[in-house]
Amino acid sequence: MLKKVYTALSVIIGLGLMTTAAFADGLDSLPPDQKKLYELLDPAIPLGGTPLKDFVAKRPPPWKIGYASTYAGNTWRAQILTEMNEVLLPKYKEAGLVSELVVTQSDLKDATQIQQMRQMVDDGVDAIIICCSNVTAINQTIEYAHSKGVPVFSFSGYVTSPYAINATENNTQGGYTAAKWLAEEIGGKGNVLTVSGIPGFASSDSFNVGAKKAFDEYKDITVVGDVAGKWTDQVAQVEVQKFLATNPTEIAGILVQSASENGVVNAVQQSGRDMMPIVLGGEASAACYWRNNPDFISKSFHFWPPRADARLVWDVMMRTLQGQGPKIQSILRPALPYTIDDVKEAIPEDCDPNSTAWIEPKGDAWWPADVAAQYFERPEDPLAWRPKK
Template identity: 55%
Template sequence: MACYNAAMLRTMALAASLAITGHAFAGVDELPETIQKELYNKDMLDPNQPIGDSAYRDFVAKNPPPWKIGYASSYAGNTWRAGVMDRLQNTIIPKWKELGLISEVIVTQSNLNDSTQIQQMRQLVDQGVDAVIVCCSNPTALNQTVEYAHSKGVPVFSATGYLTSPYSVNSSANFVVGGNMLGEWMAKEVGGKGNVLVVEGIPGTSASDSQNVGIQAALSRNPDVTVAGQIAGMWTDQVAQAEIQKWMATNPGDLSGIIIQSASELGALRALQQSGRDMVPITIGSEMGALCYWRHNPDYVSGAIHAWPPGDDFEMAWNIMMRTLQGQGPKIQSILAKPVTMNKEEMLAAIPEDCSEDSDGWYHPGIEKWASAAYLDQFFLHPADPEKYDPKSHPKQ
């Protein structure tokens, strides 16, 4: 069948693996029981998500602060990445420089080329950075470079997705949980019956594939909801809009809804508006333009699911990195959070009526709601407020 493309077959294989694969829950056993059940349950966890003991439980940064940080970004071509850079440049860097804990942040871009990203990461290590952050990268391609960084005393932090190297520290929402939330929401939104189009992010990246596993698992529990097609939106509105328009042009049958990974929902809305079809429900994440359409049409959908607000998600990884450099000792390889939901009343209170449906900005629930200091404390052996760290207390000072 045409709808069973390579992306869907890959997801089906991963979902099958999820059903039969167990985990060694070594580091997870130290977490509160509620977190274990909600976010580290093997039935709701990507089987490739690393959840063993962290390699940095006893880590001490090779230099005292102020630290030099490298950010090896894999892509800069969508609004989500722009949201990350906005938080990094306008909030995070000024704040932590003022605290005297960082000296500079060196940013590189690889434009989805693994070989380029590997080269850039090695250069950052050789230039003397104290830590490297990567984002949304291939889960296996960087592993040798992560091990190289570790051999030089440089920890690597994977924001918004995981690396499978035992020497990385990963942070994100649990994307299988998030995908389940998206799929279940859509099933209820269409009354448990209908044809839906599933729009992936960037196939092959852990964040995209994990969300897709959750989506497919949720839909499998709703047998009267049919996946009419599956395409890739590349987490980019323009790409998603073009791909959805092409799909609709060759699939004129009934369409009940679109499950799409943020940041692409604004593209889905534009595709529907230009198609002349009914405005069927789509899954809305944190893109302001899509939230604004909902604000102007409050009965359009019943809710939104914030799976990875870019600034909050990146700041979570940054805070984990600073705690690790300070010797707080992360317990496990992957520190996970849960997506944040928004109902109509919350949307009306948060999104101004004079908003723009063309906005490519992002709504953020806020770091305290996404991954507060108290929440992160639970994942460290020696938790403390990272903003109150005294550089003179560093053992190599």
């Protein structure tokens, strides 16, 4: 059943990142319902055990946390920072577990992110969160941080260093789910346009791998173009407008990686074409169009809900700092569907078509506490945890 997982294992072992014993200590330590989430995935994502399983923080709390972000120019990134600065940091400060959050932006430059991370380590942070980074470029820096007792946690994308924990959505599964739904939504035939994120980044490429696998199952579907929306509405709108203006062929549906679906909706409206099914990923602005046109699509998906993603990686980081012992190097979450009823509950009829907010999974659906406990050797509520005297 886990053929694809064992294919991934061979790749990882070939890279010299971990042994079969470490693998057995990783994925095989999870219960069957969680293992199923790993059946379709990027073959390079690490699935073995982690040296952080026995991690002990170098000092007691409150801990200083670093967030080495790669980009700040879209609504998704803005929501991440809002959740960290206005919700998570105050809550964990009050609990006496975190002292401060240091944030840097590298503007998609690996060398800058490397320098910023090394400076964080030298300045005494206790853990570093990274987002959407190159899968290999910062591995030496992650190892440097590990040598200084500073664990690194990647979200919305993965890194291949054995010294990091990836707490992320399963983007290959997400791409497959989205493309499969779109194919069925358009009756299994027609021309499809895909709008990627940033080519070369793990989240974007893994999503596209899954989407291609799904589309390949439909002989009457043709992907007639792919444009890079760069997870940014303004960029996606321009690129889709250019494509539609220079390609008169009929488009039956558009597969979009958030956060750029509102730009795609705007581009189609401005093109004068009839609206076709478009995959939505959570932007409230695009959901506003759906709210006012309920027959637009049958459902959509949470692929990487920003606030929930921030809570996921923060929870995994805190549990690791507390010595709860992560079982596996890559903790993956599945795409979650949502419907027009969920949209109506989340936003009003007079919703803002230019909103920068997002529709998120309800409650802790993205990372339930009972699920989180299954990924750690010694699980506890991280907010209730206190160091032993």
